[in-house]
Amino acid sequence: MVEKKTIKLDDVAKLAGVSKTTVSRVLNNRGYLSDKTIKKVHDAMDELNYRPNVIARQLFKQKTNLVALVFPTVDNPFFAELEAELEKRFDQLGYRVLMGNSQNNPAKEQDYLKLLLNHQVDGLIVGSHNQGISEYQKTTRPIVSIERFVGKQIPVVSSDNYQGGLLAVQRLLNDGCKHIIHTNYPINLVSPNELRQQAYEDLMNKHHRKPITYSVSFDVSDEEKERVFRKMFQEHPEVDGIFADNDTNASLIIRVGKEFNRHVPDDLKVVGYDGANITRTLSPELTTIQQPIPEMATKAVELLLQLINGKTDVKSVTLPVRMINSTTA
Amino acid sequence: MVEKKTIKLDDVAKLAGVSKTTVSRVLNNRGYLSDKTIKKVHDAMDELNYRPNVIARQLFKQKTNLVALVFPTVDNPFFAELEAELEKRFDQLGYRVLMGNSQNNPAKEQDYLKLLLNHQVDGLIVGSHNQGISEYQKTTRPIVSIERFVGKQIPVVSSDNYQGGLLAVQRLLNDGCKHIIHTNYPINLVSPNELRQQAYEDLMNKHHRKPITYSVSFDVSDEEKERVFRKMFQEHPEVDGIFADNDTNASLIIRVGKEFNRHVPDDLKVVGYDGANITRTLSPELTTIQQPIPEMATKAVELLLQLINGKTDVKSVTLPVRMINSTTA
DNA sequence: TAACTTGTGACTACCGGTTACCATAAAGGT
DNA sequence: ACCTTTATGGTAACCGGTAGTCACAAGTTA
Numbered sequence: 041m042v043e044k045k046t047i048k049l050d051d052v053a054k055l056a057g058v059s060k061t062t063v064s065r066v067l068n069n070r071g072y073l074s075d076k077t078i079k080k081v082h083d084a085m086d087e088l089n090y091r092p093n094v095i096a097r098q099l100f101k102q103k104t105n106l107v108a109l110v111f112p113t114v115d116n117p118f119f120a121e122l123e124a125e126l127e128k129r130f131d132q133l134g135y136r137v138l139m140g141n142s143q144n145n146p147a148k149e150q151d152y153l154k155l156l157l158n159h160q161v162d163g164l165i166v167g168s169h170n171q172g173i174s175e176y177q178k179t180t181r182p183i184v185s186i187e188r189f190v191g192k193q194i195p196v197v198s199s200d201n202y203q204g205g206l207l208a209v210q211r212l213l214n215d216g217c218k219h220i221i222h223t224n225y226p227i228n229l230v231s232p233n234e235l236r237q238q239a240y241e242d243l244m245n246k247h248h249r250k251p252i253t254y255s256v257s258f259d260v261s262d263e264e265k266e267r268v269f270r271k272m273f274q275e276h277p278e279v280d281g282i283f284a285d286n287d288t289n290a291s292l293i294i295r296v297g298k299e300f301n302r303h304v305p306d307d308l309k310v311v312g313y314d315g316a317n318i319t320r321t322l323s324p325e326l327t328t329i330q331q332p333i334p335e336m337a338t339k340a341v342e343l344l345l346q347l348i349n350g351k352t353d354v355k356s357v358t359l360p361v362r363m364i365n366s367t368t369a
Numbered sequence: 370m371v372e373k374k375t376i377k378l379d380d381v382a383k384l385a386g387v388s389k390t391t392v393s394r395v396l397n398n399r400g401y402l403s404d405k406t407i408k409k410v411h412d413a414m415d416e417l418n419y420r421p422n423v424i425a426r427q428l429f430k431q432k433t434n435l436v437a438l439v440f441p442t443v444d445n446p447f448f449a450e451l452e453a454e455l456e457k458r459f460d461q462l463g464y465r466v467l468m469g470n471s472q473n474n475p476a477k478e479q480d481y482l483k484l485l486l487n488h489q490v491d492g493l494i495v496g497s498h499n500q501g502i503s504e505y506q507k508t509t510r511p512i513v514s515i516e517r518f519v520g521k522q523i524p525v526v527s528s529d530n531y532q533g534g535l536l537a538v539q540r541l542l543n544d545g546c547k548h549i550i551h552t553n554y555p556i557n558l559v560s561p562n563e564l565r566q567q568a569y570e571d572l573m574n575k576h577h578r579k580p581i582t583y584s585v586s587f588d589v590s591d592e593e594k595e596r597v598f599r600k601m602f603q604e605h606p607e608v609d610g611i612f613a614d615n616d617t618n619a620s621l622i623i624r625v626g627k628e629f630n631r632h633v634p635d636d637l638k639v640v641g642y643d644g645a646n647i648t649r650t651l652s653p654e655l656t657t658i659q660q661p662i663p664e665m666a667t668k669a670v671e672l673l674l675q676l677i678n679g680k681t682d683v684k685s686v687t688l689p690v691r692m693i694n695s696t697t698a
Numbered sequence: 699t700a701a702c703t704t705g706t707g708a709c710t711a712c713c714g715g716t717t718a719c720c721a722t723a724a725a726g727g728t
Numbered sequence: 729a730c731c732t733t734t735a736t737g738g739t740a741a742c743c744g745g746t747a748g749t750c751a752c753a754a755g756t757t758a
Contacts, residue, residue: 046431046743059707064746072704089507094435094487096744099424101712102375106488109468114443115453115646122446127468136488137468139456158423159435159465178418255554262650291651317444321591322620322651377714388737393716401735425714428743 047088056084067092069108076127098160107344108156110140110149110166112258117287117316118333119167122186125337135162142222144259146170157181163344166190169231169258182347184340185292188231195347196356197340198232199331204361205239208283208311208329211369213247215309218279220244221272223284223293226255233285236313240283252276257290264287269296270318280308281369287319287328294368309369320364327369377419378463381669385413396421397419427489436673437467439478439495441587447646447662448617450692451515454666455494462674464491473588475499485509492673495519498560498587513669513683517560524676525685526669527561528660534568535692537640537658540698542576546610549573550601552622553614555584562614565642569612581605583620594618598625608697609637616641616648616657623697638698649693656698660687667677 053063058077065071066081086092098104107130109121127137140156142149149168153175156164163182176183176191185196212220222240225233237253244251254272256265269292273279277300284290290312294304302308312319315330339357346354382392387406387473394400395410413419427433436459440448456466469485471478478497482504485493492511505512505520514525551569554562566582573580583653585594585600598621602608606629613619619641623633631637639649668686673681 046744050744060745061708061747062706065706068746070747072706073574074705077705091483091487093428093489093744095424095428095489095712097717097746099422099428099744100746102713104424113453114456115449117647117651120444120449120647123468124442127443127470128472131470136484139452139466139468141453141456141460143457154420155465158385158420160422160424199657288647288650295653316450318446318617319651321617322446324624375714379714389715390717390738391736394736397716399717401733402736406735422714425743426716428714429716431743672743 046093047090049090049092051088052081052084052090053180055088056080076216101158101286101333104162105135105159106138106159106161107135108138108152108159108161108164110138110142110152110156110164110168111142112143112168114139117318118314118331120318121316121333122167122337125334126341129337129341133341142168144169148172149173150175153179160316163348165340165344169225182344184344186336186340187233195343195354196232197336197343197359198356198360199336199359201232201235201361203235203238204313204329204331205283206243207361207363208236209240209243210310210314211311211327211363212281212283214245215305215369218249219278220249220281220283221276221277221279222251222253222283222285222296223256223272223289224253225258225271236283236285256285265292266296269293270299273297273300273302282308284310284312287314287316287323287326290326290328290368291319291323304368311369319328325367326364327366328364329361330364331361335359375422378419378421380417381410381413381419384417385409394574407439432543433491434464434469435488435490436464436492437481437493438468439471439481439485439493439497441473441497442470443468446647446662447643447660449647450613450645450662451496451666455670456665458666462670471497471499473498475502478502479504482508492677493518494669494673498554511673511678515665515669516562524683525561526665526672526688528665528688528690530561530690531566531568533660534565534612534643535660536690536692537565537611537642538569540640540656540692541610541612541625541638542572544610544634545684545698546638547578548605548607549612550605550608551576551580551582551609551612551614552585552601552618553582554587556698565612565614585614586696590681591621594621594691595625598622599628602629602631604627611637611639613639616643616645616652616655619655619657620648620652633697640698644693654696655693656695657693658690659693660690664688 047287049063050060053060060176063081066078096332109126114120114123130137138156140152142152149170150173157179158266165184167186167188183194185194187198189196222237224237227234241251254268256268290310293312297308304310312326312328315328336359343354378392379389379500381483382389392410394402395407415626438452438455443449459466467485469481471481478499479502486508493512496515512523514523518525518617552567553566556563570580583597585597613622619639623639626637633639641655641657644657665688672683
């Protein structure tokens with residue numbers, strides 16, 4: 041096997057006819073350097089196709105310029121857009137991004153945290169839906185959470201879930217719905233998501249209607265989810281409006297509704313939640329509450345950088361949502 | 370500011386009352402060790418919440434257990450599923466995954482390659498749609514490509530694009546379409562995608578029909594794409610069947626068709642391409658050619674690992690596609 | 699002419715592990 | 729009683745850069 045030796049700083053120095061120190065100075069733009077020397081060094085680097093070993097530098101500097109994203113999965117319109125936006129911003133700031141798809145499995149999330157922390161990441165953005173992960177308490181590494189409460193000291197970026205809930209339910213009420221049902225994650229997952237349900241219940245109570253919520257786990261198959269929705273239509277044939285906790289579920293509900301001969305928006309009105317890119321493209325007919333994903337990404341990156349730079353009083357933020365009016369409600 | 374000192378191997382050794390060597394032996398499971406010592410060391414590590422500095426180990430071992438994924442963006446049903454599947458497999462094998470969203474911008478792709486290679490990744494999986502990136506020729510690092518020709522020495526995992534093209538067009542012909550149009554990326558992007566177009570043209574010619582292809586760039590906005598499709602309906606009002614190069618475009622075409630009063634599947638039949646998870650959930654009505662994304666991920670990971678382990682004759686593979694019959698054709 | 703500024707080299711400690719080598723010692727086998 | 733296996737310690741080189749210190753030379757300025 042042809043063993044191709046890695047080029048190191050020393051090799052560049054030799055070829056350029058300068059000292060190791062000088063090459064390092066060129067690389068880091070330190071000290072006094074003549075243009076001539078800089079050129080010589082660059083030429084040598086090009087000729088050898090030299091790539092500085094970032095690992096060695098990381099070890100010395102105690103900084104990796106690596107951040108990790110821990111979310112349930114990237115195979116979901118909301119997380120895909122969010123992670124893409126986060127990555128774009130981190131890239132501009134010189135950070136590389138490690139992916140951590142926890143599959144919404146607490147053990148996996150715990151493992152990921154350990155592994156990613158071992159990789160000496162400079163910070164983490166997390167948005168998994170698990171609880172009680174002790175790793176979060178043990179570390180002092182900078183962490184920002186998105187749409188999820190993780191711990192007292194960890195700032196959260198979320199959209200205005202309560203307002204989103206109000207907008208959605210009010211829209212259904214305005215459209216004349218009498219029997220509105222809400223779907224949401226199981227509530228034991230402490231997330232700002234809960235506030236959507238709170239808004240739903242508050243508004244329903246205000247209008248003297250009985251709030252009914254169906255729980256649907258995030259991490260089960262579409263078939264499983266459809267089963268829940270079928271049960272919903274069977275148990276509540278009177279339903280004429282649904283406030284779904286995300287657009288995927290809204291889409292599944294509309295499909296299941298058809299099985300029960302409910303046609304949107306005549307016999308049934310549906311409002312979704314998230315309003316991600318992909319959903320807007322593939323299901324433009326869906327009326328939904330749009331989370332400001334790009335802004336959330338911007339804010340999360342901003343907060344994480346503050347933490348990385350040693351700021352201590354980093355505060356959680358809530359960003360406004362907006363309604364996208366379309367034809368399903 | 371409270372400076373929290375990082376715990377190192379030496380600290381663990383001191384607390385456990387053993388030597389640095391022994392701790393390292395416990396960590397790496399090397400040499401002779403008594404159960405008693407192992408326990409002592411583990412206890413000390415737990416007490417101190419010690420995390421071995423992976424960077425230091427990487428530097429010595431010349432192995433990072435890091436791989437990078439370079440794709441246009443993760444905010445797309447096909448790439449989201451593909452990257453999720455890749456990440457899942459790499460995770461199981463002990464590799465962490467770096468995200469590189471090139472935005473389909475050659476300069477950005479080149480930058481990413483440099484950066485990721487600097488990070489000493491053990492390998493890369495690439496699927497961007499750019500050409501002529503010199504970085505690919507310069508490096509000897511293991512690379513596997515997905516659905517894209519990169520260079521002679523770089524193995525490609527692709528699905529059977531020619532067969533996919535045949536299936537799609539044959540379906541439209543069987544449904545009685547007389548005027549079938551194909552949409553695809555600009556052909557100067559050398560990708561196996563081309564074979565879909567080839568199949569389309571071969572089949573059209575065989576049936577003595579004139580093949581017509583509209584080019585749509587991957588990286589433009591939905592609005593831009595819709596403009597192209599509007600032009601298509603204007604220039605070819607006779608069109609009654611469309612073979613789209615991906616499901617997103619199929620979805621946009623159906624929407625634009627409505628503007629021209631073309632209703633699917635009565636006045637117009639559409640077959641898409643990709644059949645990713647998210648698309649199946651959000652647009653189940655779409656008839657499409659499904660790429661075997663999980664299998665492609667499995668194969669790509671397998672090939673990359675062979676390269677990482679020094680195998681030299683790693684061959685490209687093509688995997689079968691299947692048709693998903695639904696209501697748009 | 700003394701005092702800086704600029705430009706470069708040589709040397710070394712350091713980042714935090716890994717591992718080879720050698721030494722030592724107790725336990726077990728023959 | 730001798731040899732081997734098991735178990736542990738100490739030391740040092742090494743991975744590939746970074747950066748501080750000191751030295752020295754040439755050019756510039758007061």
